[in-house]
Amino acid sequence: MQPETVLKQRIQSIDVLRGLVMLIMALDHTREFFHIQGMTGDPTDLATTTPFLFFTRWITHYCAPTFVFLSGVSVYLAGLKRTPKEMAAFLIKRGLWLILVELVLLSLAFTLNPLFNVLVMQVIWATGVSMIILGLMIRLPMMVITVTGCILFLGHNLLDYVALPEKGAWALLLKMLFTARGTVIQLNATHFIFCLYAVLPWTGVMFTGYTFGQLYKPGFEAKKRQNYLRLAGLIMIVLFVILRFTNLYGDPSPWKLQRTWVFSLISFLNTSKYPCSLLYLFMTIGPALILLAYLENIQNKFTAVLNTYGSVPFFYYVPHFYIIRTLSVILFFASGYTSKDIVTPNMPFLFRPLNFGYNLPVVYLIWLFIIASLYFPCRWFSAYKKTHKQWWLSYL
Template sequence: MTQTTPRRLESLDTLRGLIMVLMALDHASFFVARTHPFEFWSIPLPDYGGSASWFLTRWVTHFCAPGFFFLMGAGMALFSAARLEAGWSAQRITRHFLLRGLLLIPVFYCLEAPIWVVGMGGLGNGGRTSFIVFTVLVTLGVSMILAAPLLRLSSRSWLAMAFIAIMAPNFLIPTLIKHGGDVGFIMRAFVVPGETYPISAMYPILPWFGICALGVGFGQLVQRNRDRALRAMLPMGLAYLIAFVGVRVGGGFGNLREASGAGWIPFLTVVKYPPSLAFCLVTLGGNFTLLSLFHRAGAWFDAIKRVLSVFGQAPLFFYLAHLYVYMLMRFVFFPQTSGPQWVLYPSWLAGVALLYPACLWYRRFKASKPDGSLWRMF
């Protein structure tokens, strides 16, 4: 057993694995059913026509992106502490994360972007295709790069950064709506989703980096007292969910768009692009609650935990592979028309089942490589 093994938190791997499985549902919906609503700040929120099944198919996947960024931040803090104990210098840790973050960007352009070019007909709108794009993978990489030289900051500093970065769009975008004007390159890349050639941003840097920063702060708290920090996530998560209800009932600030009608579906349909305060509260609240419950779960949950951890310990491999799996399903089985909804769910589960042995193999392959190997960065 290595020095760093005890620091690996099973509950984090379990939550990450669940997130991967839910994310697969979202992309199966896109490729197989050709249905993928967007909760964008500048357009009306999706109308599901009262269909609870279509709404829930989309809504449960909202927990994925915030979970990715939060767990990445927590993982950076835990990795840093473990490597310091193993004799790495702070400079070596910084270089590791800078390289790892930089690698995610060409991985997107070389391995992921072609899938979206085929599936969506391009990465931009109009006659010109933006070539600087901030998708989830690119913004994860940028967030890692930004966080890398700052890991020695205190947990209070990280939590303060998280608060400012997450709240920023809730102040800046209403101001933009009120006063109008063009969105410049900096605002587009950091705050406002949309396109300003040559930049296209679905995941602007600032709010998503804020969620990563929240994860780093949490990871540092785990270093002090693992059990206490993980147990505290349950009341924290419930507090976030209660605050979400307050923000939605209050309307206005924190929503970016108010509910488009009466009923529980419009109430729960919130702006994701960029992550509004309401979106952050409900998704982070859910992630915090699940993380604490996974930590508290008894032996009865071990089998499920083992399965989910296989996906959770090979996240980038799963992420790229599942896109190819569902794209192939689309072109093999539904080349001309969308698959019906009743086909979507078996297709989703079939894709996940196919990827399980592949992720199991990749996890073993990666573990066989030395710490300095590039394979360990994926």
């Protein structure tokens, strides 16, 4: 396959924002495997956390919602180059591919268990299923997709007020679709599925992103688009503050005044990710939309670096887990652990003893090393994708 004579055009602001959240996302994964309390403490537990630890976790909340939202925008833009039938087939196939990657490549990276005793279902799983649902609906009018997205986005917390079944197949289905927050599904005596992401709230995020994709269709005035993005972001932030302050709706965990103003602020910002609440989505997507608007007018060396990562998100995402786990194995043995410490009882992750790890400044240094190690590979693959058109590139 010969390179195309004209480079493929991408929307820089989308890639820059995606690159930013992809880099921040790696911070949370680094914390989980290298922080001394990564497997024993909860950084959002107000009784035990510190402001620095909470911020390290909280800032990464912006990643998954922004990533899934921008995936919806990208689906709309990809659809401009395909027929609805072609787009439906592509989304279904890519969704199935993402689910396979989650269950095989990413579960292996997380656990380092070649027997796959534990399968982990996270954001890539939710993104894949959402793509399949969007693929099945892609030939419907835009208004139907928009309304469906709004119902899921705005209304899924209504289930907080409903007594749902706790046992049986129906209960399991509802958990996987709406309420999963670390749901363990037992396949047999030795194999389990660990479902962290309830699908349909994230489907609402993707459908909303798909609707916003119309702002980027050819001929749409840039200034008008930026105004719409800023206005939508501002509305989300205002609604977040009002609903969170009043504890009326949108999050199952109300905030409370704490012993100091810092911890009161932490309580206010400590919205629910598992499953993602409406206020969690307002808190994260609102600022992301405003930033997306302003990024259209910013071009410098830093945004160029972010653009490199954001233009190849899949190529970055999967290897970064393997780099994290390879480094964790090296430091595992360097710290004096031996083969008898590889397995920790009642823990799905190999090479991760409960008392292994470092303080937060060291975690940040490891994080910087990990993302830096992927810069040149990402730059190479980004250039390759822009100048080639093999069919398999659209799946990476």
